[in-house]
Amino acid sequence: MAQSSKRSKWVSLCVLLFAYFASTIIAEDGLVANGDFETPPSNGFPSMTPAEGIATGIPSWKTNGTVELVAAGQKQGGMILIIPEGRHAVRLGNDAEISQDLKVEKGFTYSVTFSAARTCAQLESLNVSVPPASQTIDLQTLYNVQGWDPYAWSFEAEGDDVSLVFRNLGMEDDPTCGPIIDDIAIKKLFTPDRPKDNAVINGDLEEGPWMFRNTSLGVLLPTNLDEEISSLPGWNVESNRAVRYIDSDHFTVPQGKRAIELLSGKEGIISQMVETAPNKQYTLTFSLGQAGDKCKQPLAVMAFAGDQAQNIHYTPDSNSTFQTANLNFTSKADRTRIAFYSIYYNTRTDDMSSLCGPVVDDVRVWFSGSCKIGFGRLGLVLGFAFWVFVFFMG
Numbered sequence: 001m002a003q004s005s006k007r008s009k010w011v012s013l014c015v016l017l018f019a020y021f022a023s024t025i026i027a028e029d030g031l032v033a034n035g036d037f038e039t040p041p042s043n044g045f046p047s048m049t050p051a052e053g054i055a056t057g058i059p060s061w062k063t064n065g066t067v068e069l070v071a072a073g074q075k076q077g078g079m080i081l082i083i084p085e086g087r088h089a090v091r092l093g094n095d096a097e098i099s100q101d102l103k104v105e106k107g108f109t110y111s112v113t114f115s116a117a118r119t120c121a122q123l124e125s126l127n128v129s130v131p132p133a134s135q136t137i138d139l140q141t142l143y144n145v146q147g148w149d150p151y152a153w154s155f156e157a158e159g160d161d162v163s164l165v166f167r168n169l170g171m172e173d174d175p176t177c178g179p180i181i182d183d184i185a186i187k188k189l190f191t192p193d194r195p196k197d198n199a200v201i202n203g204d205l206e207e208g209p210w211m212f213r214n215t216s217l218g219v220l221l222p223t224n225l226d227e228e229i230s231s232l233p234g235w236n237v238e239s240n241r242a243v244r245y246i247d248s249d250h251f252t253v254p255q256g257k258r259a260i261e262l263l264s265g266k267e268g269i270i271s272q273m274v275e276t277a278p279n280k281q282y283t284l285t286f287s288l289g290q291a292g293d294k295c296k297q298p299l300a301v302m303a304f305a306g307d308q309a310q311n312i313h314y315t316p317d318s319n320s321t322f323q324t325a326n327l328n329f330t331s332k333a334d335r336t337r338i339a340f341y342s343i344y345y346n347t348r349t350d351d352m353s354s355l356c357g358p359v360v361d362d363v364r365v366w367f368s369g370s371c372k373i374g375f376g377r378l379g380l381v382l383g384f385a386f387w388v389f390v391f392f393m394g
């Protein structure tokens with residue numbers, strides 16, 4: 001009797017555990033199901049003849065309209081199609097979409113990373129949405145010579161079950177001119193606490209979108225429309241053009257594993273509203289460096305803090321890949337805007353067309369008024385120590 005009750009307890013425990021895990025299969029950070037489009041459809045990958053290339057079913061995705069699985073080596077008009085990663089990707093025809101249902105946690109902010117390439121010279125854009133949140137990403141600007149880039153977009157989950165949708169809003173004469181997408185990943189973001197001695201949130205830029213270890217292009221952060229929902233917690237990309245989130249595996253980063261590379265001159269601006277006490281002296285300090293990506297010098301940033309603005313040139317030092325820059329300002333209100341953009345429009349020296357620029361990291365805003373008090377106290381302590389010394393020696 002005792003044994004059977006023990007067994008039934010075990011059974012109920014197992015059932016409970018199973019129920020727990022079954023109910024919490026929440027999208028994990030990283031690639032979504034078949035996010036790289038390398039899982040073969042039930043009838044195999046379509047042949048490389050474009051006419052037969054219409055997907056009959058892409059595992060883990062729902063499709064609407066002309067969605068085509070494309071393969072490495074496949075040609076279009078004499079040009080080989082770009083496949084961002086692996087051997088396969090999808091191309092969205094006019095007004096076509098793919099979607100996948102995801103389990104997330106309501107109220108949290110998630111960032112979606114995806115790679116996109118355009119196929120024709122026409123204006124192409126891609127709409128990414130988790131209804132009701134939606135953003136159209138402009139693919140017209142080529143940020144690098146390889147013809148594709150990873151992008152990040154963030155949304156706040158309004159429920160536990162959401163649908164991630166990629167849609168080509170285009171209506172081109174040539175229906176095969178739609179964008180190619182690949183490598184779709186998701187990451188639940190957290191907002192780091194504000195350090196005691198620094199008013200900047202995520203000033204070290206370590207919290208940001210998912211990055212694939214094997215992707216050497218960084219991740220582009222396009223304009224974020226909602227100040228509160230950003231792939232780079234705390235920060236806003238307030239310009240029409242994107243900035244690049246870079247990692248220490250593929251770039252030179254001043255601090256930690258992540259930093260921002262500013263692109264496109266004035267057209268790529270990151271900013272943050274930091275909490276300040278009105279009419280107090282503050283100092284903005286940050287690391288200014290180069291990304292180690294053969295970017296043509298000179299590199300320089302325009303740094304803003306409240307009503308102060310200063311251009312700072314990166315002056316290479318043989319011992320370091322970055323320098324520390326300072327900007328003193330007096331706060332005018334309980335929030336002060338800090339911002340950065342690149343002064344020059346830089347490209348790489350090896351291909352003359354990939355966009356690059358100065359790197360910003362380790363951003364701090366601290367109450368420099370307190371510094372004087374600190375030295376005052378230090379002076380008192382030293383003075384007291386001196387008199388104690390004189391007293392005992394005497």
Ligand SMILES: [Ca+2]
Pocket residue numbers: 036037038084085086087088089182183
């Ligand atoms: Ca792929």
Ligand SMILES: [Ca+2]
Pocket residue numbers: 204205206253254255256257258259361362
């Ligand atoms: Ca960093």
